[in-house]
């Protein structure tokens with residue numbers, strides 16, 4: 001095993017007006033991801049929370065959207081007859097259909113619930129179980145139609161800071177015959193790890209993290225939940241699904257485990273007055289060295305005079321920042337998991 005947790009300690013000294021112009025030291029940590037070798041910058045200060053945002057006006061003004069129950073079966077697109085003869089896929093309250101504004105070969109939307117707006121503490125495991133079941137059915141049927149489409153993401157962009165203009169909770173299901181950058185980095189690094197060590201990176205990582213106990217949250221069935229050593233976003237929580245490279249082979253229990261972990265993470269975010277988030281599930285078929293992975297990150301909460309959390313560091317220096325020490329996040333979030 002060659003998993004190394006490398007870090008650099010940086011320090012900035014200055015005379016602070018908040019301390020009568022005494023000299024203070026502000027530490028920053030740069031961590032290197034053990035798999036991808038990508039650097040993350042952990043900042044140790046954060047702007048104070050502005051409390052919980054009241055969404056009632058925003059929800060009231062935008063309700064009756066295309067995803068609301070009275071419209072979703074009338075005004076949303078339908079799949080090609082060759083892929084989904086019935087047009088849309090409905091399981092429970094979740095409804096899946098093609099995205100009118102796709103960004104690749106196969107882009108779909110899964111509307112998660114009848115409610116036009118949910119606070120982060122109102123999402124339930126059942127909502128995600130139904131949503132994922134629809135997403136997986138879309139992927140299975142699309143792959144039966146076009147087997148070259150091996151690279152899939154199931155993602156959620158929640159609220160404007162997460163990149164969604166529509167409040168109504170929904171998932172994005174996107175498949176292509178070529179990987180995204182992130183998928184390619186994960187795939188290349190996992191394959192070369194396997195070539196060098198003869199073992200699966202994700203299995204080794206979980207073994208080490210479990211032993212260290214500082215970033216490992218818990219396992220729910222076959223899904224291992226942990227905080228990354230070198231996060232690529234704020235309050236990043238990851239889940240790795242043992243024994244599966246593609247989400248299409250997950251059993252009911254594994255889908256339920258993913259749903260529970262997401263809901264636990266969102267409850268923690270809510271308690272911290274966060275309200276916007278993104279997650280992505282990475283699913284690649286036909287690759288033995290990758291495991292299904294989910295990454296959940298919070299975004300700067302929506303509030304008056306919203307502050308974007310992607311600065312020149314992220315967009316132009318490709319160096320991602322996190323504002324909580326991963327081991328601290330792990331300690332804080334553990335009680336929220338079953």
Ligand SMILES: [Zn+2]
Pocket residue numbers: 062063064065066067068069115116168
């Ligand atoms: Zn709606």
